[in-house]
Amino acid sequence: MDESKLQEFMMKALGDMGATATAPMILLGDRLGLYKTLAEIGPANSTELAKKTGTAERYIREWLSSQAAAGYVTYDVQSERYFLNDEQKITLAEEDSPFFIPGAFQCMAAMFAAHDKLAECFKSGKGLDWGEQHPLLFVGTERFFRPGYLAHLISEWIPSLEGVEAKLKSGSKMADIGCGHGASTILLAKAFPNSRFFGFDYHRPSIEKAQERARAAGLSDRVKFEVAKATDFPGEGYDLVAHFDCLHDMGDPVGAARRVRETLAPDGTWMVVEPRAGDKPEDNYNLIGRVFYAASTSVCVPASLAQDGPALGAQAGEAKLRKVLEAGGFSRIRRSAETPFNMVLEAKA
Numbered sequence: 478m479d480e481s482k483l484q485e486f487m488m489k490a491l492g493d494m495g496a497t498a499t500a501p502m503i504l505l506g507d508r509l510g511l512y513k514t515l516a517e518i519g520p521a522n523s524t525e526l527a528k529k530t531g532t533a534e535r536y537i538r539e540w541l542s543s544q545a546a547a548g549y550v551t552y553d554v555q556s557e558r559y560f561l562n563d564e565q566k567i568t569l570a571e572e573d574s575p576f577f578i579p580g581a582f583q584c585m586a587a588m589f590a591a592h593d594k595l596a597e598c599f600k601s602g603k604g605l606d607w608g609e610q611h612p613l614l615f616v617g618t619e620r621f622f623r624p625g626y627l628a629h630l631i632s633e634w635i636p637s638l639e640g641v642e643a644k645l646k647s648g649s650k651m652a653d654i655g656c657g658h659g660a661s662t663i664l665l666a667k668a669f670p671n672s673r674f675f676g677f678d679y680h681r682p683s684i685e686k687a688q689e690r691a692r693a694a695g696l697s698d699r700v701k702f703e704v705a706k707a708t709d710f711p712g713e714g715y716d717l718v719a720h721f722d723c724l725h726d727m728g729d730p731v732g733a734a735r736r737v738r739e740t741l742a743p744d745g746t747w748m749v750v751e752p753r754a755g756d757k758p759e760d761n762y763n764l765i766g767r768v769f770y771a772a773s774t775s776v777c778v779p780a781s782l783a784q785d786g787p788a789l790g791a792q793a794g795e796a797k798l799r800k801v802l803e804a805g806g807f808s809r810i811r812r813s814a815e816t817p818f819n820m821v822l823e824a825k826a
């Protein structure tokens with residue numbers, strides 16, 4: 478055994494312990510509005526922050542120290558006050574920023590909550606349906622993915638597809654499959670006021686939340702959300718169908734591809750947004766792969782297995798995904814855009 482390597486590994490594990498212990502602190506900061514309030518009132522001590530947020534000072538004092546030790550808030554020694562620097566603000570307090578991260582930690586809380594059920598799944602090989610997960614997963618997924626869609630969907634991904642932006646501008650029909658809370662559908666509807674949008678998901682509580690979101694945005698006349706499976710969602714003549722971060726979760730991805738093919742208008746486009754991953758497992762043994770393989774083990778693989786599916790996994794990679802698209806009847810497939818987290822595949826019949 479190499480002593481220095483052991484030391485190095487222990488330091489890495491210590492970092493991971495700190496990160497894991499910080500996660501529930503981030504959830505509290507997000508849930509109780511501590512980050513947002515700190516961003517608003519500027520440098521504050523525990524008494525001031527507690528007063529402003531209606532919380533108990535002793536807890537806030539300890540929380541502030543945990544956050545300063547973690548680098549999630551900044552401590553000013555002179556004034557003995559805490560504040561969020563610009564980078565902390567944009568990532569922790571600004572819901573509409575492309576860098577907003579608390580949603581990811583809500584997903585991770587759901588992963589902890591599923592631990593008992595998953596241990597049974599590991600033994601039985603059975604799945605765990607999306608709807609059987611802790612409700613924090615549903616809102617966490619929306620808030621984790623929405624910043625990426627905000628940053629890239631309208632400005633990069635749609636323009637990367639051949640002819641799609643022009644159709645959406647002049648007025649067309651789009652379906653968002655596995656839409657969850659409808660973050661992507663609503664962004665598209667806001668950007669393209671002449672088009673109509675249909676969001677489908679098999680998880681009823683998510684569809685109800687999406688309907689609420691559409692009402693709140695004043696879009697209910699052009700945006701419809703309905704409970705439906707990817708393999709038999711209603712409608713026809715869609716100019717664009719999209720799957721955002723969900724094809725790999727499905728029980729019958731080839732069946733889902735076939736249904737897209739059946740419902741697309743002639744010359745319609747299928748946009749498949751998936752986590753960006755290399756084809757070989759070892760391509761993904763890195764910082765991003767670490768997050769996605771863990772989430773995939775807790776959420777994506779069990780979701781597909783619960784539907785007797787092939788469990789492609791969140792890090793399926795382009796080669797495996799292409800096979801699914803081809804089996805569903807698509808022959809012209811290309812990667813039209815990518816970010817560090819996502820790849821966008823454009824598929825045409």
Ligand SMILES: C[S@@+](CC[C@H](N)C(=O)[O-])C[C@H]1O[C@@H](n2cnc3c(N)ncnc32)[C@H](O)[C@@H]1O
Pocket residue numbers: 607618619622623654655656657658659660661677678679680683705706707708720721722723726727728729780784
């Ligand atoms: C990781 S979430 C992504 C949600 C949403 N597209 C987003 O980007 O925020 C996966 C979604 O796929 C949905 N889903 C899984 N299997 C499905 C199926 N067979 N038919 C329809 N929806 C499905 C789940 O209910 C869940 O909302």
